[in-house]
Amino acid sequence: MASKKPVFKPYNRDQLMAFPPTFEELIPADHTVRIVDKVINAINVGPLLEAYHIRGASNYHPILLLKVLVYGYVTNTYSSRKLAIACRENVPFMWLSGMSKPDHNTINRFRGVRLKHALRSVFEEVVKYLAAEGLLSIEEVYTDGTKIEANANKYTFVWKKAIATNKEKMKKQLADIWDYAQSVATVEDLLPEPPTAKTVSTESINAAVKKLNEVLANNDQVDKKTKAKLRYLTKNYPPNIEKYEQQEAILGERNSYSKTDTDATFMRLKEDHMLNGQLKPAYNVQISTSNQFIVNYTIHPNPSDTLTLKSHLQQHEDSFGQAPKTLTADAGYGSQENYSLLEKKEIEAFVKYNMFDKEQDGHYNKKYPFAAGKLFYNTVKDVYICPMGQEMEYQGNVKKITSSGFEQTSRKYQAKNCNNCPLNGACHKSKTNRIIEVNVDLKNQKQRAHEMLNSEQGIRHRKKRCYDVEPVFANIKQNHGFRRFMLRGKQKVEIEWGLLAIAQNLRKKAA
Template sequence: MAARKPVFRPYQQNQLMALPPSFDELIPADHTVRVVNDVINAVNIEPLLKAYHVRGGSNYHPLLLLKVLVYGYVTNIYSSRKLAEACRERIPFMWLSAMSKPDHNTINRFRGVRLKHALRSVFEEVVKLLAEEGLLSIDQVYTDGTKIEANANKYTFVWRKSIQTNKEKMKKQLEEIWNYAQHIAADEDLMPEPPTAANINKESVKATVEKLNKVLADNDQADKKVKAKLRYINKNFPANIAKYEQQEVILETRNSYSKTDTDATFMRMKEDHMLNGQLKPGYNVQISSSNQFIVNYTIHHNPTDTTTLKAHLEQHKSSFGTAPKKLTADAGYGSEENYTLLEGEKVTAYVKYNSFDKGQNENYNSKFPFAAEKLFYNDQQDVYICPMGQKMHYIGNIINKTSTGFVQTYKRYQAENCAACPLNGVCHKSKGNRIIDINVNLKRQKQQAYELLNTEEGIRRRKKRCFDVEPVFANIKQNHGFRRFMLRGKEKVEIEWGLLAIAQNLRKKAA
């Protein structure tokens, strides 16, 4: 009996086909690329067409390049070179591009230049389409932020404190020479004004050095070392001052920036591409989400979430005409300025303040029995009652201005006879009578937030925030490996995050 042989399916590489399959037949009906294609086809691309000149050579159609870019970000392909390669080798990209083969320069130029003023409108169109399908709400959002590392060298940086230190050193050196010249000057009228922090600039330093040169040059008793030091100052200080002034213009209100991406600010990262948690140049990315769809996004220089809400809310109004009706956020946004802003916009704010979570803990409350917010207030007499039952009288207002220019008013109250009190040293640590500062407006806002957050809807929204907005960042950074921007400059970073936001929404829709 003959031995049986294994059976294989026919394998003929050079087999000709009478009716070759099309790309459309090779892509499943429920494939994500079809969602990308259908949504982008439904978007109004008129703003994008304005980025092209009427004259000149023919261009690849912007719909083609937009689809390739968006689907690239959906499938974790962010490099323009790899996108160009995918258009030559991958069936979904070949189907989207209709067998066109744009090179990486074309893709990169389209992303960095053509989309500069048009991508926001594309993103808004996508959000509105998803809202019409009932997948998300534009009026009820959850807001949070994350820091993402910039494409910048962490070793080439400029710090505001360093500039101030160097200018102070310059001032001291000029003061030393000025004091020396004052002692030996034959004619006091020739002496320039003494250098101060207010006149340390290129022009004033140059004028001061010229006058000091006149005083010291005509005096044979002048120390040669002092003259040499003055020559060094004359040679280097004006150029250094000009450099510092230019750096301060770039800094604006920031404390630092990277020389390789001047829009990036140094921030403490929870994680970065090197996984060592160092201080790195980055951007603060703010989003508002609904059902894990991104409704709004903004990019910020400043590392704290507290100061980003105003610009973020303005962008929402610019995109959709009005502010959201309800906004939920964590304690990072719970400031008097933000509460006042949300009140003015008539937004129902489910926003925690910094001590909200701690206040829910009975053990924490028992640790600080003498805290100012726990003292009894008699509104008829406008006095606080100290732990010993003595009155603390109003003695005036304290005005404070925040880094953003917001003015806060505190009412100050002072106790009497603290020296003889048995609780002295326990109730407070100051040497004299205890003084407390009360922000009446913020106290009212915190009470209002406390009541709202503890309603049935408030509790539900607090719970939902953790699995609505936070998973969006986790999905983009962890599941799709985007932890560092590829482009430089705030404008291009906004484009890149806009593409990530569209990709997140389309992935969610496809799922």
């Protein structure tokens, strides 16, 4: 019996075609690249065109480069070199670019320079386009933040505390040698105190070093060890203090930065592959979403979400001419300053405070029965009643200034005869009579937040927040593998995240 031969489909690479296929035939009608092309063709890109000047050689069209970049971020192609290769070899990119072949320098320069002042307007136009289609709302948003690692060396760090420590060491060593100089110098040679006594600065260090050299350098009574110290501080202290002042200028209000990206601050990242909570240079990315579309984004150098809300809301107003009507956020934003800001802007806020979730837990309430928030307040006498029924009298106000400059005022109340109380040790741990501080404004704000969050509408917003804003970060980080910025500097990082935001919105529309 004859064996059967395998059957193959025809393969002839040199076969001529009467009607060769076009790119239009090769790309399906529902392909994502067509969404990118359609949306960018439909929006106003005037600010982008204005970034070009009428001089020099001809340029690749900015709409071409914008489409290539956006589609690159949609398909997880972030490298300018890979984008340049894709324009030569990848069918959707070749169709999108009209067979143009921009090199990686052109793409990178366009991303880092031309988009510097234009990408925000492109993002806003995309959001408005999607809102007009009814896919999202700019009035009802869900806000959250995440930390993304910067393109910076984690071992080239500068810490504000280390600078302060080194300046104090310099001050102490100068004071020691100044005291020694006083003992060997005449009365008219030295001032009563060194110039660094009040402040350590370039001027004071230089003045102290100059004066010490005048007194000690050529004095035969000075021992060799002291002269060696004098030579060391003369050589090192002036340049060191100048370096510290430059670093402090870069730090500003921050506690740290990386030398390879001075805009990046050291933060603890959840996605730490070493699982040891190591500090890394990063940026705090804030977004507001609606139906998993990104409506607004801002980049911040400070790790705390609490301090980001004010500028984030301001950006929303700058982009769309008005603040959102409704905002939902987690406990990271629940501060007196933020509640006051939301009230001032008349935003319906569903924002948790730090103890909200624990207060919903009955076990927690049983565990801390003597918490200050559970004490009875007598409004007539203005006293709190301690667990044993004794009055805690008003002692005055306490004012505090937060790191952002916001002033908080608390009322202080103190109990009596705690030493003989049978609940002493269980009610509080202080060795003196118990003192509580009550921020009345914050207490009222938390009460209103509690009522809002537990209302029918509040419960709906709380549930929706978990599957509206949080999956957006998960999609960008987990599904699309973006865990580290490629560009350096806050301005370029904003461009990169703006491209990611546009890509997220267009991917969502295509889905």
